[in-house]
Amino acid sequence: MKKCHSMCLKTACLLLTYFAISASSYSVSSHRSKAALNTALKSTTQHFYGYGDPDHVKSTLQNITEEREASTPPASSHPDPVLLEKLSDIRSRLGPPLNLYDQIMSQQPAMALAAEFKRASPSKGQIALSEISCGAQASSYFTAGASIISVLTEPNHFKGSLSDMLSARSETQSLASKLNLPRPCILRKDFITSRHMILEAASHGADTVLLIVAVTPSDVLKELIEYSRELGMEPLVEIHADEELDVALKGGAKVIGVNNRNLHTFKMDMTTTTKFAERVGEDICLCSLSGMSSADDVERYRGDGVRMVLIGESLMRSRSPELAIKSLGLDPRVEREEEGRGGAYNGGLKVVKVCGVCEEEDAVKACREGANMIGVIFAESKRKCSRENAKKVVQSVRKFGERSDREDLRNGITRGIKRPLVVGVFQNEKVSVINEIVQDVGIDVVQLHGDEGEGCIPEISVPCIRVVSVPESDERSVEERGGEILEKVTERPLAYLLDTKVGGREGGTGVTFDHDIVQVVQSGGVPVIVAGGLSEGNVREVARAGCFGVDVSSGVEKEVGKKDDAKIKKFVDEAWRGGEEGMQGI
Ligand SMILES: *[C@@H]1O[C@H](CO)[C@@H](O)[C@H](O)[C@H]1NC(C)=O
Numbered sequence: 001m002k003k004c005h006s007m008c009l010k011t012a013c014l015l016l017t018y019f020a021i022s023a024s025s026y027s028v029s030s031h032r033s034k035a036a037l038n039t040a041l042k043s044t045t046q047h048f049y050g051y052g053d054p055d056h057v058k059s060t061l062q063n064i065t066e067e068r069e070a071s072t073p074p075a076s077s078h079p080d081p082v083l084l085e086k087l088s089d090i091r092s093r094l095g096p097p098l099n100l101y102d103q104i105m106s107q108q109p110a111m112a113l114a115a116e117f118k119r120a121s122p123s124k125g126q127i128a129l130s131e132i133s134c135g136a137q138a139s140s141y142f143t144a145g146a147s148i149i150s151v152l153t154e155p156n157h158f159k160g161s162l163s164d165m166l167s168a169r170s171e172t173q174s175l176a177s178k179l180n181l182p183r184p185c186i187l188r189k190d191f192i193t194s195r196h197m198i199l200e201a202a203s204h205g206a207d208t209v210l211l212i213v214a215v216t217p218s219d220v221l222k223e224l225i226e227y228s229r230e231l232g233m234e235p236l237v238e239i240h241a242d243e244e245l246d247v248a249l250k251g252g253a254k255v256i257g258v259n260n261r262n263l264h265t266f267k268m269d270m271t272t273t274t275k276f277a278e279r280v281g282e283d284i285c286l287c288s289l290s291g292m293s294s295a296d297d298v299e300r301y302r303g304d305g306v307r308m309v310l311i312g313e314s315l316m317r318s319r320s321p322e323l324a325i326k327s328l329g330l331d332p333r334v335e336r337e338e339e340g341r342g343g344a345y346n347g348g349l350k351v352v353k354v355c356g357v358c359e360e361e362d363a364v365k366a367c368r369e370g371a372n373m374i375g376v377i378f379a380e381s382k383r384k385c386s387r388e389n390a391k392k393v394v395q396s397v398r399k400f401g402e403r404s405d406r407e408d409l410r411n412g413i414t415r416g417i418k419r420p421l422v423v424g425v426f427q428n429e430k431v432s433v434i435n436e437i438v439q440d441v442g443i444d445v446v447q448l449h450g451d452e453g454e455g456c457i458p459e460i461s462v463p464c465i466r467v468v469s470v471p472e473s474d475e476r477s478v479e480e481r482g483g484e485i486l487e488k489v490t491e492r493p494l495a496y497l498l499d500t501k502v503g504g505r506e507g508g509t510g511v512t513f514d515h516d517i518v519q520v521v522q523s524g525g526v527p528v529i530v531a532g533g534l535s536e537g538n539v540r541e542v543a544r545a546g547c548f549g550v551d552v553s554s555g556v557e558k559e560v561g562k563k564d565d566a567k568i569k570k571f572v573d574e575a576w577r578g579g580e581e582g583m584q585g586i
Contacts, residue, residue: 044217047243049264060122061191064157065215068191079199086203087231094173097207100148100234100255102186104285104308107147111302113325114148114187114287115141116312117168119159123266123581124544126159126314135171136162141315142172142184144322150187150210150310151284153201160190162204169205185238186190186574191215195227200229211235213244213251214263219253238289245276249284256284257310260291268583270297277304297330314346317519317546324523345522350416350578351495351529351549352572353423354556354563356383360396362563363422367400369572372417375551379427379449380439382560383553387441394422394442407444409463413494414527414548423447423465431459438462447497457491466493470500470517489526495548496521500532515545522548536570543578550575 022245035061044586050056058066073080104112117134120126138149151168152160169186176183188201188209193216211224221237228235239245240262247258247361258273273288280286287308288301298309311328315321354366355375363374374397376390377383385393398404401419409421424443426434428450438446438461447465448456457464470483485496498518518528527548534542535555543550558564558573 041217044219046219047213047241047247049214061212061215061230061263062578064122064154065191065193065212067156069152069193072194072196074301075194080196083199083203087199088585090203092547094169094205097146097202098183098185099232099391100185100187100208100236101285102234103207104255104287106182108307110310111298111306112148112287113146114150114308114310115144115146115315115321115325116150116152116189116310117141117160117164118152118312118316119164120157121313122157124313127313129400130159133167135167137188137316137321138168138172138184139175139442140321141325142175143378144325146184147182148185148187148308148310148327149405150189150312153188153190162200164202167206192224193220195224198224198228198231198233208233208255209235209456210238210257211253211472212238212263213247214238214240216251218247221247221253224239225251225253236287239276240272243247245279248573249280254283254285255287256280257287257289257308259289262351266583273301273306274304292328314344317346317458344525345527345548346546347414347527347548348546348583349543349549349575350414350527352531352575353531353549353551354553354568354572355423355425355531355551356381356553356557356561357393357563358383358385358389358561359563360392362568363393364396364400365563365565366568366572367397367420369569370576371568371572372420373423373445373549373551374420375423375425375447375553376441376443377424377425379429387437390424390441391444397422398442406442406462408443409494413463421445425449428452431456435459435461445494448493453490454489454493454561457493463494465495466498467497467499467531479520481514482517482524485521486524486526489524493526495527495529497529497531497549497551515542515547518545518547522546534571536567536574539571540574540578540581544582546582 045051049059049062119128119130119132138151141149149168149172152158153162153165154160165186165188173183174205177565185207186205188206188484190197190210192209192211198209209228211221213221216224225235225237234255235253236255236257237248237251237256238259239248240259245256250298258276260270260272261268268291270291277286285307286305288306289310290312292298292309292311301309311325315324328344351373351374352371353375354371356377357363357366357374358376366374374393376385376393378385378390397420403419403480407419407421421444423445424437424441425447426449434446443462445463445465446460447467449467454466498521518530521528527547529551530542530547531551534550534552539550539552552571556563556567
């Protein structure tokens with residue numbers, strides 16, 4: 001039988017032994033009975049995930065932490081002299097560390113922004129090009145307004161290194177002094193289990209370190225917090241589960257970061273931060289560490305009293321960190337209003353759309369398998385649907401979703417669609433005709449497929465999805481091509497549907513589709529639904545890359561206009577699976 005908290009025991013044993021040694025009480029600890037040690041462990045590790053569960057399978061977080069611990073030098077009562085030497089060298093060259101608490105407070109009333117450098121993650125694999133320079137990326141975060149730079153230093157799963165962190169420190173510091181601005185604070189993000197790793201951080205230019213309560217016995221947490229302070233660093237203490245707040249507070253944490261994502265199961269819950277906000281006092285500097293996908297989220301946290309947000313992967317992916325940071329509203333309110341758009345969209349897959357549906361049975365089938373948008377075509381097409389059939393589709397979709405009226409979408413759909421919607425597809429149709437059909441048939445959303453532009457959107461009685469073609473790949477950079485799309489945004493549609501096949505061009509099969517375009521458009525604040533050439537074979541990968549939606553029509557047909565049950569099921573499953581994978585990652 002797998003022993004219940006074997007991981008906890010191993011980690012905690014190592015750590016407890018180390019601290020026992022460092023407190024020069026080796027003899028005491030070695031003579032401690034096993035039972036006494038177990039009792040001590042229980043009180044310090046019972047907040048661990050899976051504690052006491054005999055069938056517990058260690059989470060990725062627990063596995064990585066354990067692996068990290070195994071790769072650190074064995075505990076010793078003396079700090080590594082090489083590191084001490086490095087520390088005194090770096091402090092004499094670059095000066096003392098910045099205090100994280102003061103750094104965050106100095107940004108108030110504005111929200112402090114921590115921007116993260118991460119090359120890869122266990123669930124997503126490679127995130128950035130391997131040649132990307134951490135120093136350069138950190139500098140661009142800094143010029144975009146980040147006052148804290150977080151650097152992943154774990155080598156195996158995140159492809160990070162201490163030298164990445166050191167380059168972030170030295171390059172941002174020299175840039176700041178050139179610009180005559182206060183420099184950003186450098187955070188070592190890793191799975192820190194020992195004093196050794198804290199000393200390592202300090203001697204490689206860190207101003208602060210991350211300590212994760214979920215994998216740290218409570219007495220060890222206290223020791224590590226105190227040791228960080230001895231080295232002049234105020235640590236960022238990460239919590240997620242309810243009981244972890246008490247552990248953090250008892251350990252003396254002053255800067256507490258709430259991870260909205262459960263690091264063991266990867267589930268994201270944006271209310272996590274809000275719940276903790278009600279429980280901590282004014283003296284604690286509360287931060288939110290994951291999941292912000294729009295200016296709305298940031299604004300909500302501002303209202304909750306959150307003082308710093310950490311933005312990670314979306315900045316690495318956007319390759320236009322300035323734009324992404326700006327659109328998250330992490331600078332003055334005015335700018336957001338001028339822009340007239342919400343924040344960058346990086347909330348992951350929220351829409352699986354099956355288009356070209358004209359039969360009640362097909363619509364119900366798609367809904368049952370988990371599609372949440374059913375497209376009915378009113379434009380000239382091989383799949384054009386009669387009004388009579390369209391009405392039947394609407395009725396069956398409403399019945400499936402247990403609603404009797406049109407869905408109210410005034411607050412947008414980027415937080416997800418609870419009940420499936422019917423989308424009517426039009427091309428170069430008169431607004432009066434569109435509105436009449438909307439009214440008569442009862443559709444929820446209009447999709448504009450022609451070159452009617454966006455001027456008519458305000459006149460259409462329901463929210464619109466706008467179809468745009470993907471600019472040809474040419475000499476221009478992805479930013480320029482994506483920028484071309486963004487320049488044309490005048491009215492704010494619910495989403496853009498990027499179609500690789502618009503204009504009669506056989507765009508491609510999803511293989512040639514340049515997903516960086518999606519990232520650029522989404523970082524400009526417009527959610528993107530990817531269409532054209534999607535099938536069960538490629539949709540998972542497309543969904544994983546972080547688009548807002550996917551759209552399929554011929555890819556799930558057995559013949560024109562007739563959907564294939566098995567293909568719908570496979571497509572929808574693969575899409576949501578990809579979407580889920582896309583939202584994972586620590
Ligand atoms: C963690 O490692 C154990 C083996 O040591 C393995 O059984 C388990 O599946 C791993 N957990 C995850 C989430 O991969």
